[in-house]
Amino acid sequence: MATDRTGTPAARDLSRPHHLPNLRPGKEPPDKSWLPRQRKGTTPQMIGRYPDFDVLDSAGTWDEATSQVVMARLHLAGQFAFFAADEQATLRAFCDVTMAQDGEPRVPVAEMIDAKLATGKMDGYQYADMPDDRDTWHLVLAGLDEVAGSRYGRPGFAACDPQAREAIVGSLADAQLAGGSWEQVNVKRAWSVCMRMVLAAFYAHPWAWNEIGFGGPAYPRGYMRLGPLSTLEPFETRGATSEDPVRVAAELGE
């Protein structure tokens, strides 16, 4: 069994890939109960693999410009400038489903996307068979509401239960939506346009860095431990799980 840097046994070394969706029946990830609760700092939904790591602890070592950009993301909740009031619930629900954010604390993905679209600083390209990214967002949100109505008889996507929302997003991911607003976009590309922004927002947030154990900005400090003896900086911590090692051993047939 592995030990952490203080020499106490880790609950489990994460050397096995048993939790990865591609290696599991139906590509279903395990229930989040195998993850430890965050003990230090914040992660989305307070789960993660590095319960004692808070990237913000090292914020004092970041350069001023980087610090300003990253810290500003911590104070975004509740502000909308681009999306209309009747779009916001759908947007929030879409961002929740695509990033599996089923509770607080949430990375404010919807607000971050709104802020980007409001500045008009797009990503530098538009598919010839697609409208402007800003119009794509309006159409996708309208289309999600339409499917919620036609398929589930609900007034909007946000009013659907979690299973229905996941099913609708699954259809979007598989480009299996048609009719209404979906006729005005290439559905496959619409998924990629929207997800590009969702992912860029979520993984720009330091709470998400805590969840995945990313060491974060490193100027002027730099990184020192490149391996092979160690890939851990003094301020980084090893990954952990909250599983019972005896039960895991039994499950794996050991």
Next chain:
Amino acid sequence: MIRKLLKGAVGPKDNDSRFLLDVHRRDLPGEDTMCRYDDSDEVDICIVGAGAGGSVLAQRLARAGWRVVIIEAGPFWHPDEDWVSDEAGSHDLYWTQKRIIGGADPIEMGKNNSGRGVGGSMVHYAGYCPRFHPSDFRTRTVDGVGADWPIDYEQVRPHYQNVERELPVAGQDWPWGFPHTYPFSPHPVSEAASVLWRGAIAQGIKMRVGPVGIVNGTFGNRPHCIYRGFCLQGCKVHAKASPYVTHLPDALAHQVEIRAACMAARVEIDEAGRAAGVTYIREGEHAERMQRARFVAVAGYSIETPRLLLNSTSQRFPAGLCNNEDQVGRYAMVQGATQSAGRFGAELRMYKAPPPEVSSEDFYETDPSRGFARGFSIQTVSPQPIGWAEHVLADGHWGRGLREYMRDYNHWTTVGVLNELLPHPDNRVTLAEETDPYGLPVARFDYTLGDNDKANMAYSAVVIKDLLHAAGAQDILTIQRFAHLVGGARMGTSPDNSVIDASQRAWAVPNLFVADGSVCPTQGSANPALTIMALASRLAERMISGAAMSGADR
């Protein structure tokens, strides 16, 4: 032998950029005291674009006494304030103005391949600086595909050597193509890259450390790399080479003016059919200005160079400057850049150390047994969290599955390929109906893969997957993508197959040159930065001697 003993001690001649940088500030020295030319003052040359090509050309010509103005669309960077150690926060480094992408295989632009601002795309390139192989200059003759260049490797070789000293390039002795050494020793290899290298060894694939344009040691006032891994977000350390640190300091010290935040609208042609200067619009203004010049060099890269030429219409050139033969914008190329990530038991934390570390050119040349012409290179890469999320999404995961893979980030390492995709006349930059905020039509880039391209990409994807298996990967995720740009205003042997001649001089306008990656007729499987710089260096040498204007090669 002597060169080995002198590793890291031999600097370039005729370029003092490394000594001109300030130890305590990252700003480009000389901005405040920079020479300023009046629009009506006919300078010797007006260059459009302060990137890899334009900067090298400017620095060389200025050293020879030419009066040079560079028109640059993007900002004059102040790295201490403008650049951040953050993925999403680096958005302003990219050309984010709209471009329309079409064809059967549309190419994503922006952060993927397009820079904007003083220093150009090299501000956010990874740092790989391989040379082209001699065979790249004659693929039509050797392999029956692509095109032969009107020049050969030997004409570029001395400039490769010069530029490698100026960047400087660090790497092991290079066994592929034209074998050569590098001026700086190879960087230490991170565990994330070592894991991949072990897989390559098991597969019998030869890999070498580098070649990267990243200081290993000190180089004048440029410090050692600090291995923070943010090469693609603009190197705040100034360890990674870009024209901002390698050529523009010396250029400013030799009376070059960089006119930043100025969008070139047209190259103007006089009644005699010669370029008279460049019309541009300063950011925040509406009035057009025109810089007069004896020579004009366009160095806006493969999208903006054709766009500027096509937007420069006149009675003499109704379909765009130099486009009476319908060649402008054609043969634009990208490289296949499939990446596969493998999962390992140990925490590798691939965000440390530069993303470019170890590479292989074992598959660079044609091998008839593979069933396609030309080949690919293999390079280690290291996506940061947002890039890694795009990788996971591409494998079909979102929601809980995506979060699960993302939480596993520290256990993954990534290897990529660069496929040589062949030039095709219909892979072309044209003008879209849409206009930008200046009222200039934006570019449209149509791209469609050929059968040889698809076979190359499919083969290389299997090679890196096998490499990961051999390394012991427990799970593999793959993303198919494209990288880099070249072509679009290529050099050739006659006006009906190219835009410029072997001297990079426009066939149709005697004092107009193209000085960026768009001149390349083929691309090999090498990252293009070093070659773009070397070609600009060659062009400068020939402009100074007058050879480029002599017409001797026509």
